[in-house]
Amino acid sequence: MxxxxxxxxxxxxxxxxxxxxxxxxRQMLDYGTKIVGGVTPGKDxxxxxxxxxxxxxxxxxxxxxADASVIYVPAPFAADAIIEAADAxxxxxVCITEHIPVQDMITVHHYLKSRPVRLIGPNCPGIITPDNCxxxxxxxxxxxxxxxxxxxxxxxxxxEAVHALTTSGHGQSTAVGIGGDPISGTSxxxxxxxxxxxxxxxxxxxxxxxxxxxxxxxxxxxxxxMTKPIIGFIGGITAPPGKRMGHAGAIVSGSGGTAETxxxxxxxxxxxxxxxxxxxxxxxxKAL
Amino acid sequence: xxVHEYQAKELLKPYGVNVLGGVLVENASxxxxxxxxxxxxxxxxxxxxxxxxxxxxxxxxxxKSREEAVEICKDMLGMQLIxxxxxxxxxxxxxxxxxxxxxxxxxxxxxxVVDRKNSCVSLIASKEGGMEIEEVAxxxxxxxxxxxxDPLAELRDYQVRQVIEALEIPKKAQKSMVxxxxxxxxxxxxxxxxxxEINPLVLTADQEVVALDAKMGFDDNALYRQPAxxxxxxxxxxxxxxxxxxxxxxxxxxxxxxxxxxVNGAGLAMATMDAIYGEGGEPANFLDxxxxxxxxxxxxxxxIILSDETVNGIFINIFGGxxxxxxxxxxxxxxxxDQQIEVPIVVRLEGNRAQEGADILKNSGLNIAxxxxxxxxxxxxxxxxxxxxxx
Numbered sequence: 295m296x297x298x299x300x301x302x303x304x305x306x307x308x309x310x311x312x313x314x315x316x317x318x319x320r321q322m323l324d325y326g327t328k329i330v331g332g333v334t335p336g337k338d339x340x341x342x343x344x345x346x347x348x349x350x351x352x353x354x355x356x357x358x359x360a361d362a363s364v365i366y367v368p369a370p371f372a373a374d375a376i377i378e379a380a381d382a383x384x385x386x387x388v389c390i391t392e393h394i395p396v397q398d399m400i401t402v403h404h405y406l407k408s409r410p411v412r413l414i415g416p417n418c419p420g421i422i423t424p425d426n427c428x429x430x431x432x433x434x435x436x437x438x439x440x441x442x443x444x445x446x447x448x449x450x451x452x453x454e455a456v457h458a459l460t461t462s463g464h465g466q467s468t469a470v471g472i473g474g475d476p477i478s479g480t481s482x483x484x485x486x487x488x489x490x491x492x493x494x495x496x497x498x499x500x501x502x503x504x505x506x507x508x509x510x511x512x513x514x515x516x517x518x519x520m521t522k523p524i525i526g527f528i529g530g531i532t533a534p535p536g537k538r539m540g541h542a543g544a545i546v547s548g549s550g551g552t553a554e555t556x557x558x559x560x561x562x563x564x565x566x567x568x569x570x571x572x573x574x575x576x577x578x579x580k581a582l
Numbered sequence: 583x584x585v586h587e588y589q590a591k592e593l594l595k596p597y598g599v600n601v602l603g604g605v606l607v608e609n610a611s612x613x614x615x616x617x618x619x620x621x622x623x624x625x626x627x628x629x630x631x632x633x634x635x636x637x638x639x640x641x642x643x644x645x646k647s648r649e650e651a652v653e654i655c656k657d658m659l660g661m662q663l664i665x666x667x668x669x670x671x672x673x674x675x676x677x678x679x680x681x682x683x684x685x686x687x688x689x690x691x692x693x694x695v696v697d698r699k700n701s702c703v704s705l706i707a708s709k710e711g712g713m714e715i716e717e718v719a720x721x722x723x724x725x726x727x728x729x730x731x732d733p734l735a736e737l738r739d740y741q742v743r744q745v746i747e748a749l750e751i752p753k754k755a756q757k758s759m760v761x762x763x764x765x766x767x768x769x770x771x772x773x774x775x776x777x778x779e780i781n782p783l784v785l786t787a788d789q790e791v792v793a794l795d796a797k798m799g800f801d802d803n804a805l806y807r808q809p810a811x812x813x814x815x816x817x818x819x820x821x822x823x824x825x826x827x828x829x830x831x832x833x834x835x836x837x838x839x840x841x842x843x844x845v846n847g848a849g850l851a852m853a854t855m856d857a858i859y860g861e862g863g864e865p866a867n868f869l870d871x872x873x874x875x876x877x878x879x880x881x882x883x884x885x886i887i888l889s890d891e892t893v894n895g896i897f898i899n900i901f902g903g904x905x906x907x908x909x910x911x912x913x914x915x916x917x918x919x920d921q922q923i924e925v926p927i928v929v930r931l932e933g934n935r936a937q938e939g940a941d942i943l944k945n946s947g948l949n950i951a952x953x954x955x956x957x958x959x960x961x962x963x964x965x966x967x968x969x970x971x972x973x
Contacts (some may be wrong), residue, residue, distance in 0.1 A: 314874065364883020369803060395776055395804035396696050401733045403701040419903055432903050435932045450901045453933055454956060472615035474848055476590060476698045503849050505699040529852035532859045540848025540870040542803065570860060572957045
């Protein structure tokens, strides 16, 4: 029916007293997500949108039995928030925060490696299993429950793809935004692997962008391991080399990381790559 | 953010990195006096520009005497240096570094980078010092040694031994090399670098390990905790619109085309550029207003786009997630109130509060075309801008 999150998932909001977190706590509650608590150090005993606030993740876990957490704390404190959540036994951490120093994320990545925890993000829109659980900042109403998995490095491009799917009658099993930073907790391969195993996902939309080689790695992995069709899209065909295109990870360095090399590798591995957003659904219909 | 070579060397010194003595010259009139401070016969004269590739483009010259160094320095100051990375117009040389010469026995390549694939800092070393590492990677990939460093274990002695073995460092110089490598790693982490390249790292005739050149890049996201490095930020070689955008926390990159773009989200902004290109137009810029844009930020973004006189059409493409479409609409209305907008504008609003945004634009009386999707919006703005008329 979905990957990683469902109607049972009990979610904490770290940094819940901030304004963006408040807004999205309201929206997540309205969507039906089980938000069981919030965390802000020093704000123990307060309430936000009817949700109890705790002074630490451990206290919140003890009181609520939460198994997931979504992080909205400012960048200087975000790495600490991730590690605190992992230490408190949270097994799914979604980090929305952008502009986290890369060295902080390197430390976090290695700290989490030996622990039974999944980090999604940072600098990502979150994860949603339509009609069941929305953790993050995506607009809930564009989604519809169904059998197509979505994974993307970009927030707004994910919304584009989801919107195109929904308006053409294709619902989504789960949509995951893995984030636009050079170091992220969850890779394309991690998500593809779960979609391949999920019996309620029939095909996957994979949205990448310039920079790094995560798309190429995922394409080669998929060729060996995926039976379900993948429809790809890569943003940044017209991006000039050496310039960072908004996302910290979106940069063509030297001859590496261009959209052309990604598209070529994906196609040679059997992925159907759409050149325009409006081509995604026709390619999907053909592949199914 | 990047710094000049002379600044990088100053920053590395306290970490125990060996560099040669040098002086910075910013005025031709002070060149002779400054050169007095250099005691070697051979003096290296180096243009201080951010762009790479200066060595092959006349930005580094060898002088056999102090007098010659002063002459070269005077010629270099104010010249337009064109390197493979500057574009045709080049950059003006405003600073020149005079550095002691030294007897070079061996040259190596050394760098530390953020390794995305392994989510760590990696050390890259090669015996092919002085060559571009990309070239070595192409022609002689086995000459490159890459070592992944676990941030929790840091750079270990056995890893340093691997480098020493691969580079065939002579016995007498090994101790100095161990110290240098550890210094580079310590400096990289302590200063929140995202790139540190020493090319070449040399072994002198008296077996000293010296950083002959130094290139450093810093993580913009960490500048808040690196005030000393932040204070070295110099935007004089940057596009003025990019500088203005950065002041307002807008991600803007200037491009060569004529259609201005205002988009929320980096991925969508790239896809918007691509769609315009796909319709036969050319984007004038990349602009991501971000997820938490205010009316003021949107207004400023439009001002920056309009300050580019080659722009003959604007495509505003918003998919509201964290961003609300009515905020964008209010920004457009405010910008239109501030100045006369004479180029056609196509707006596409979708997602969070899209209807409210559309109503604001409709009730504003502004002459703005709308589009239901990215691809249709791109087609419309390309058509309207090429006709050259207003809406």
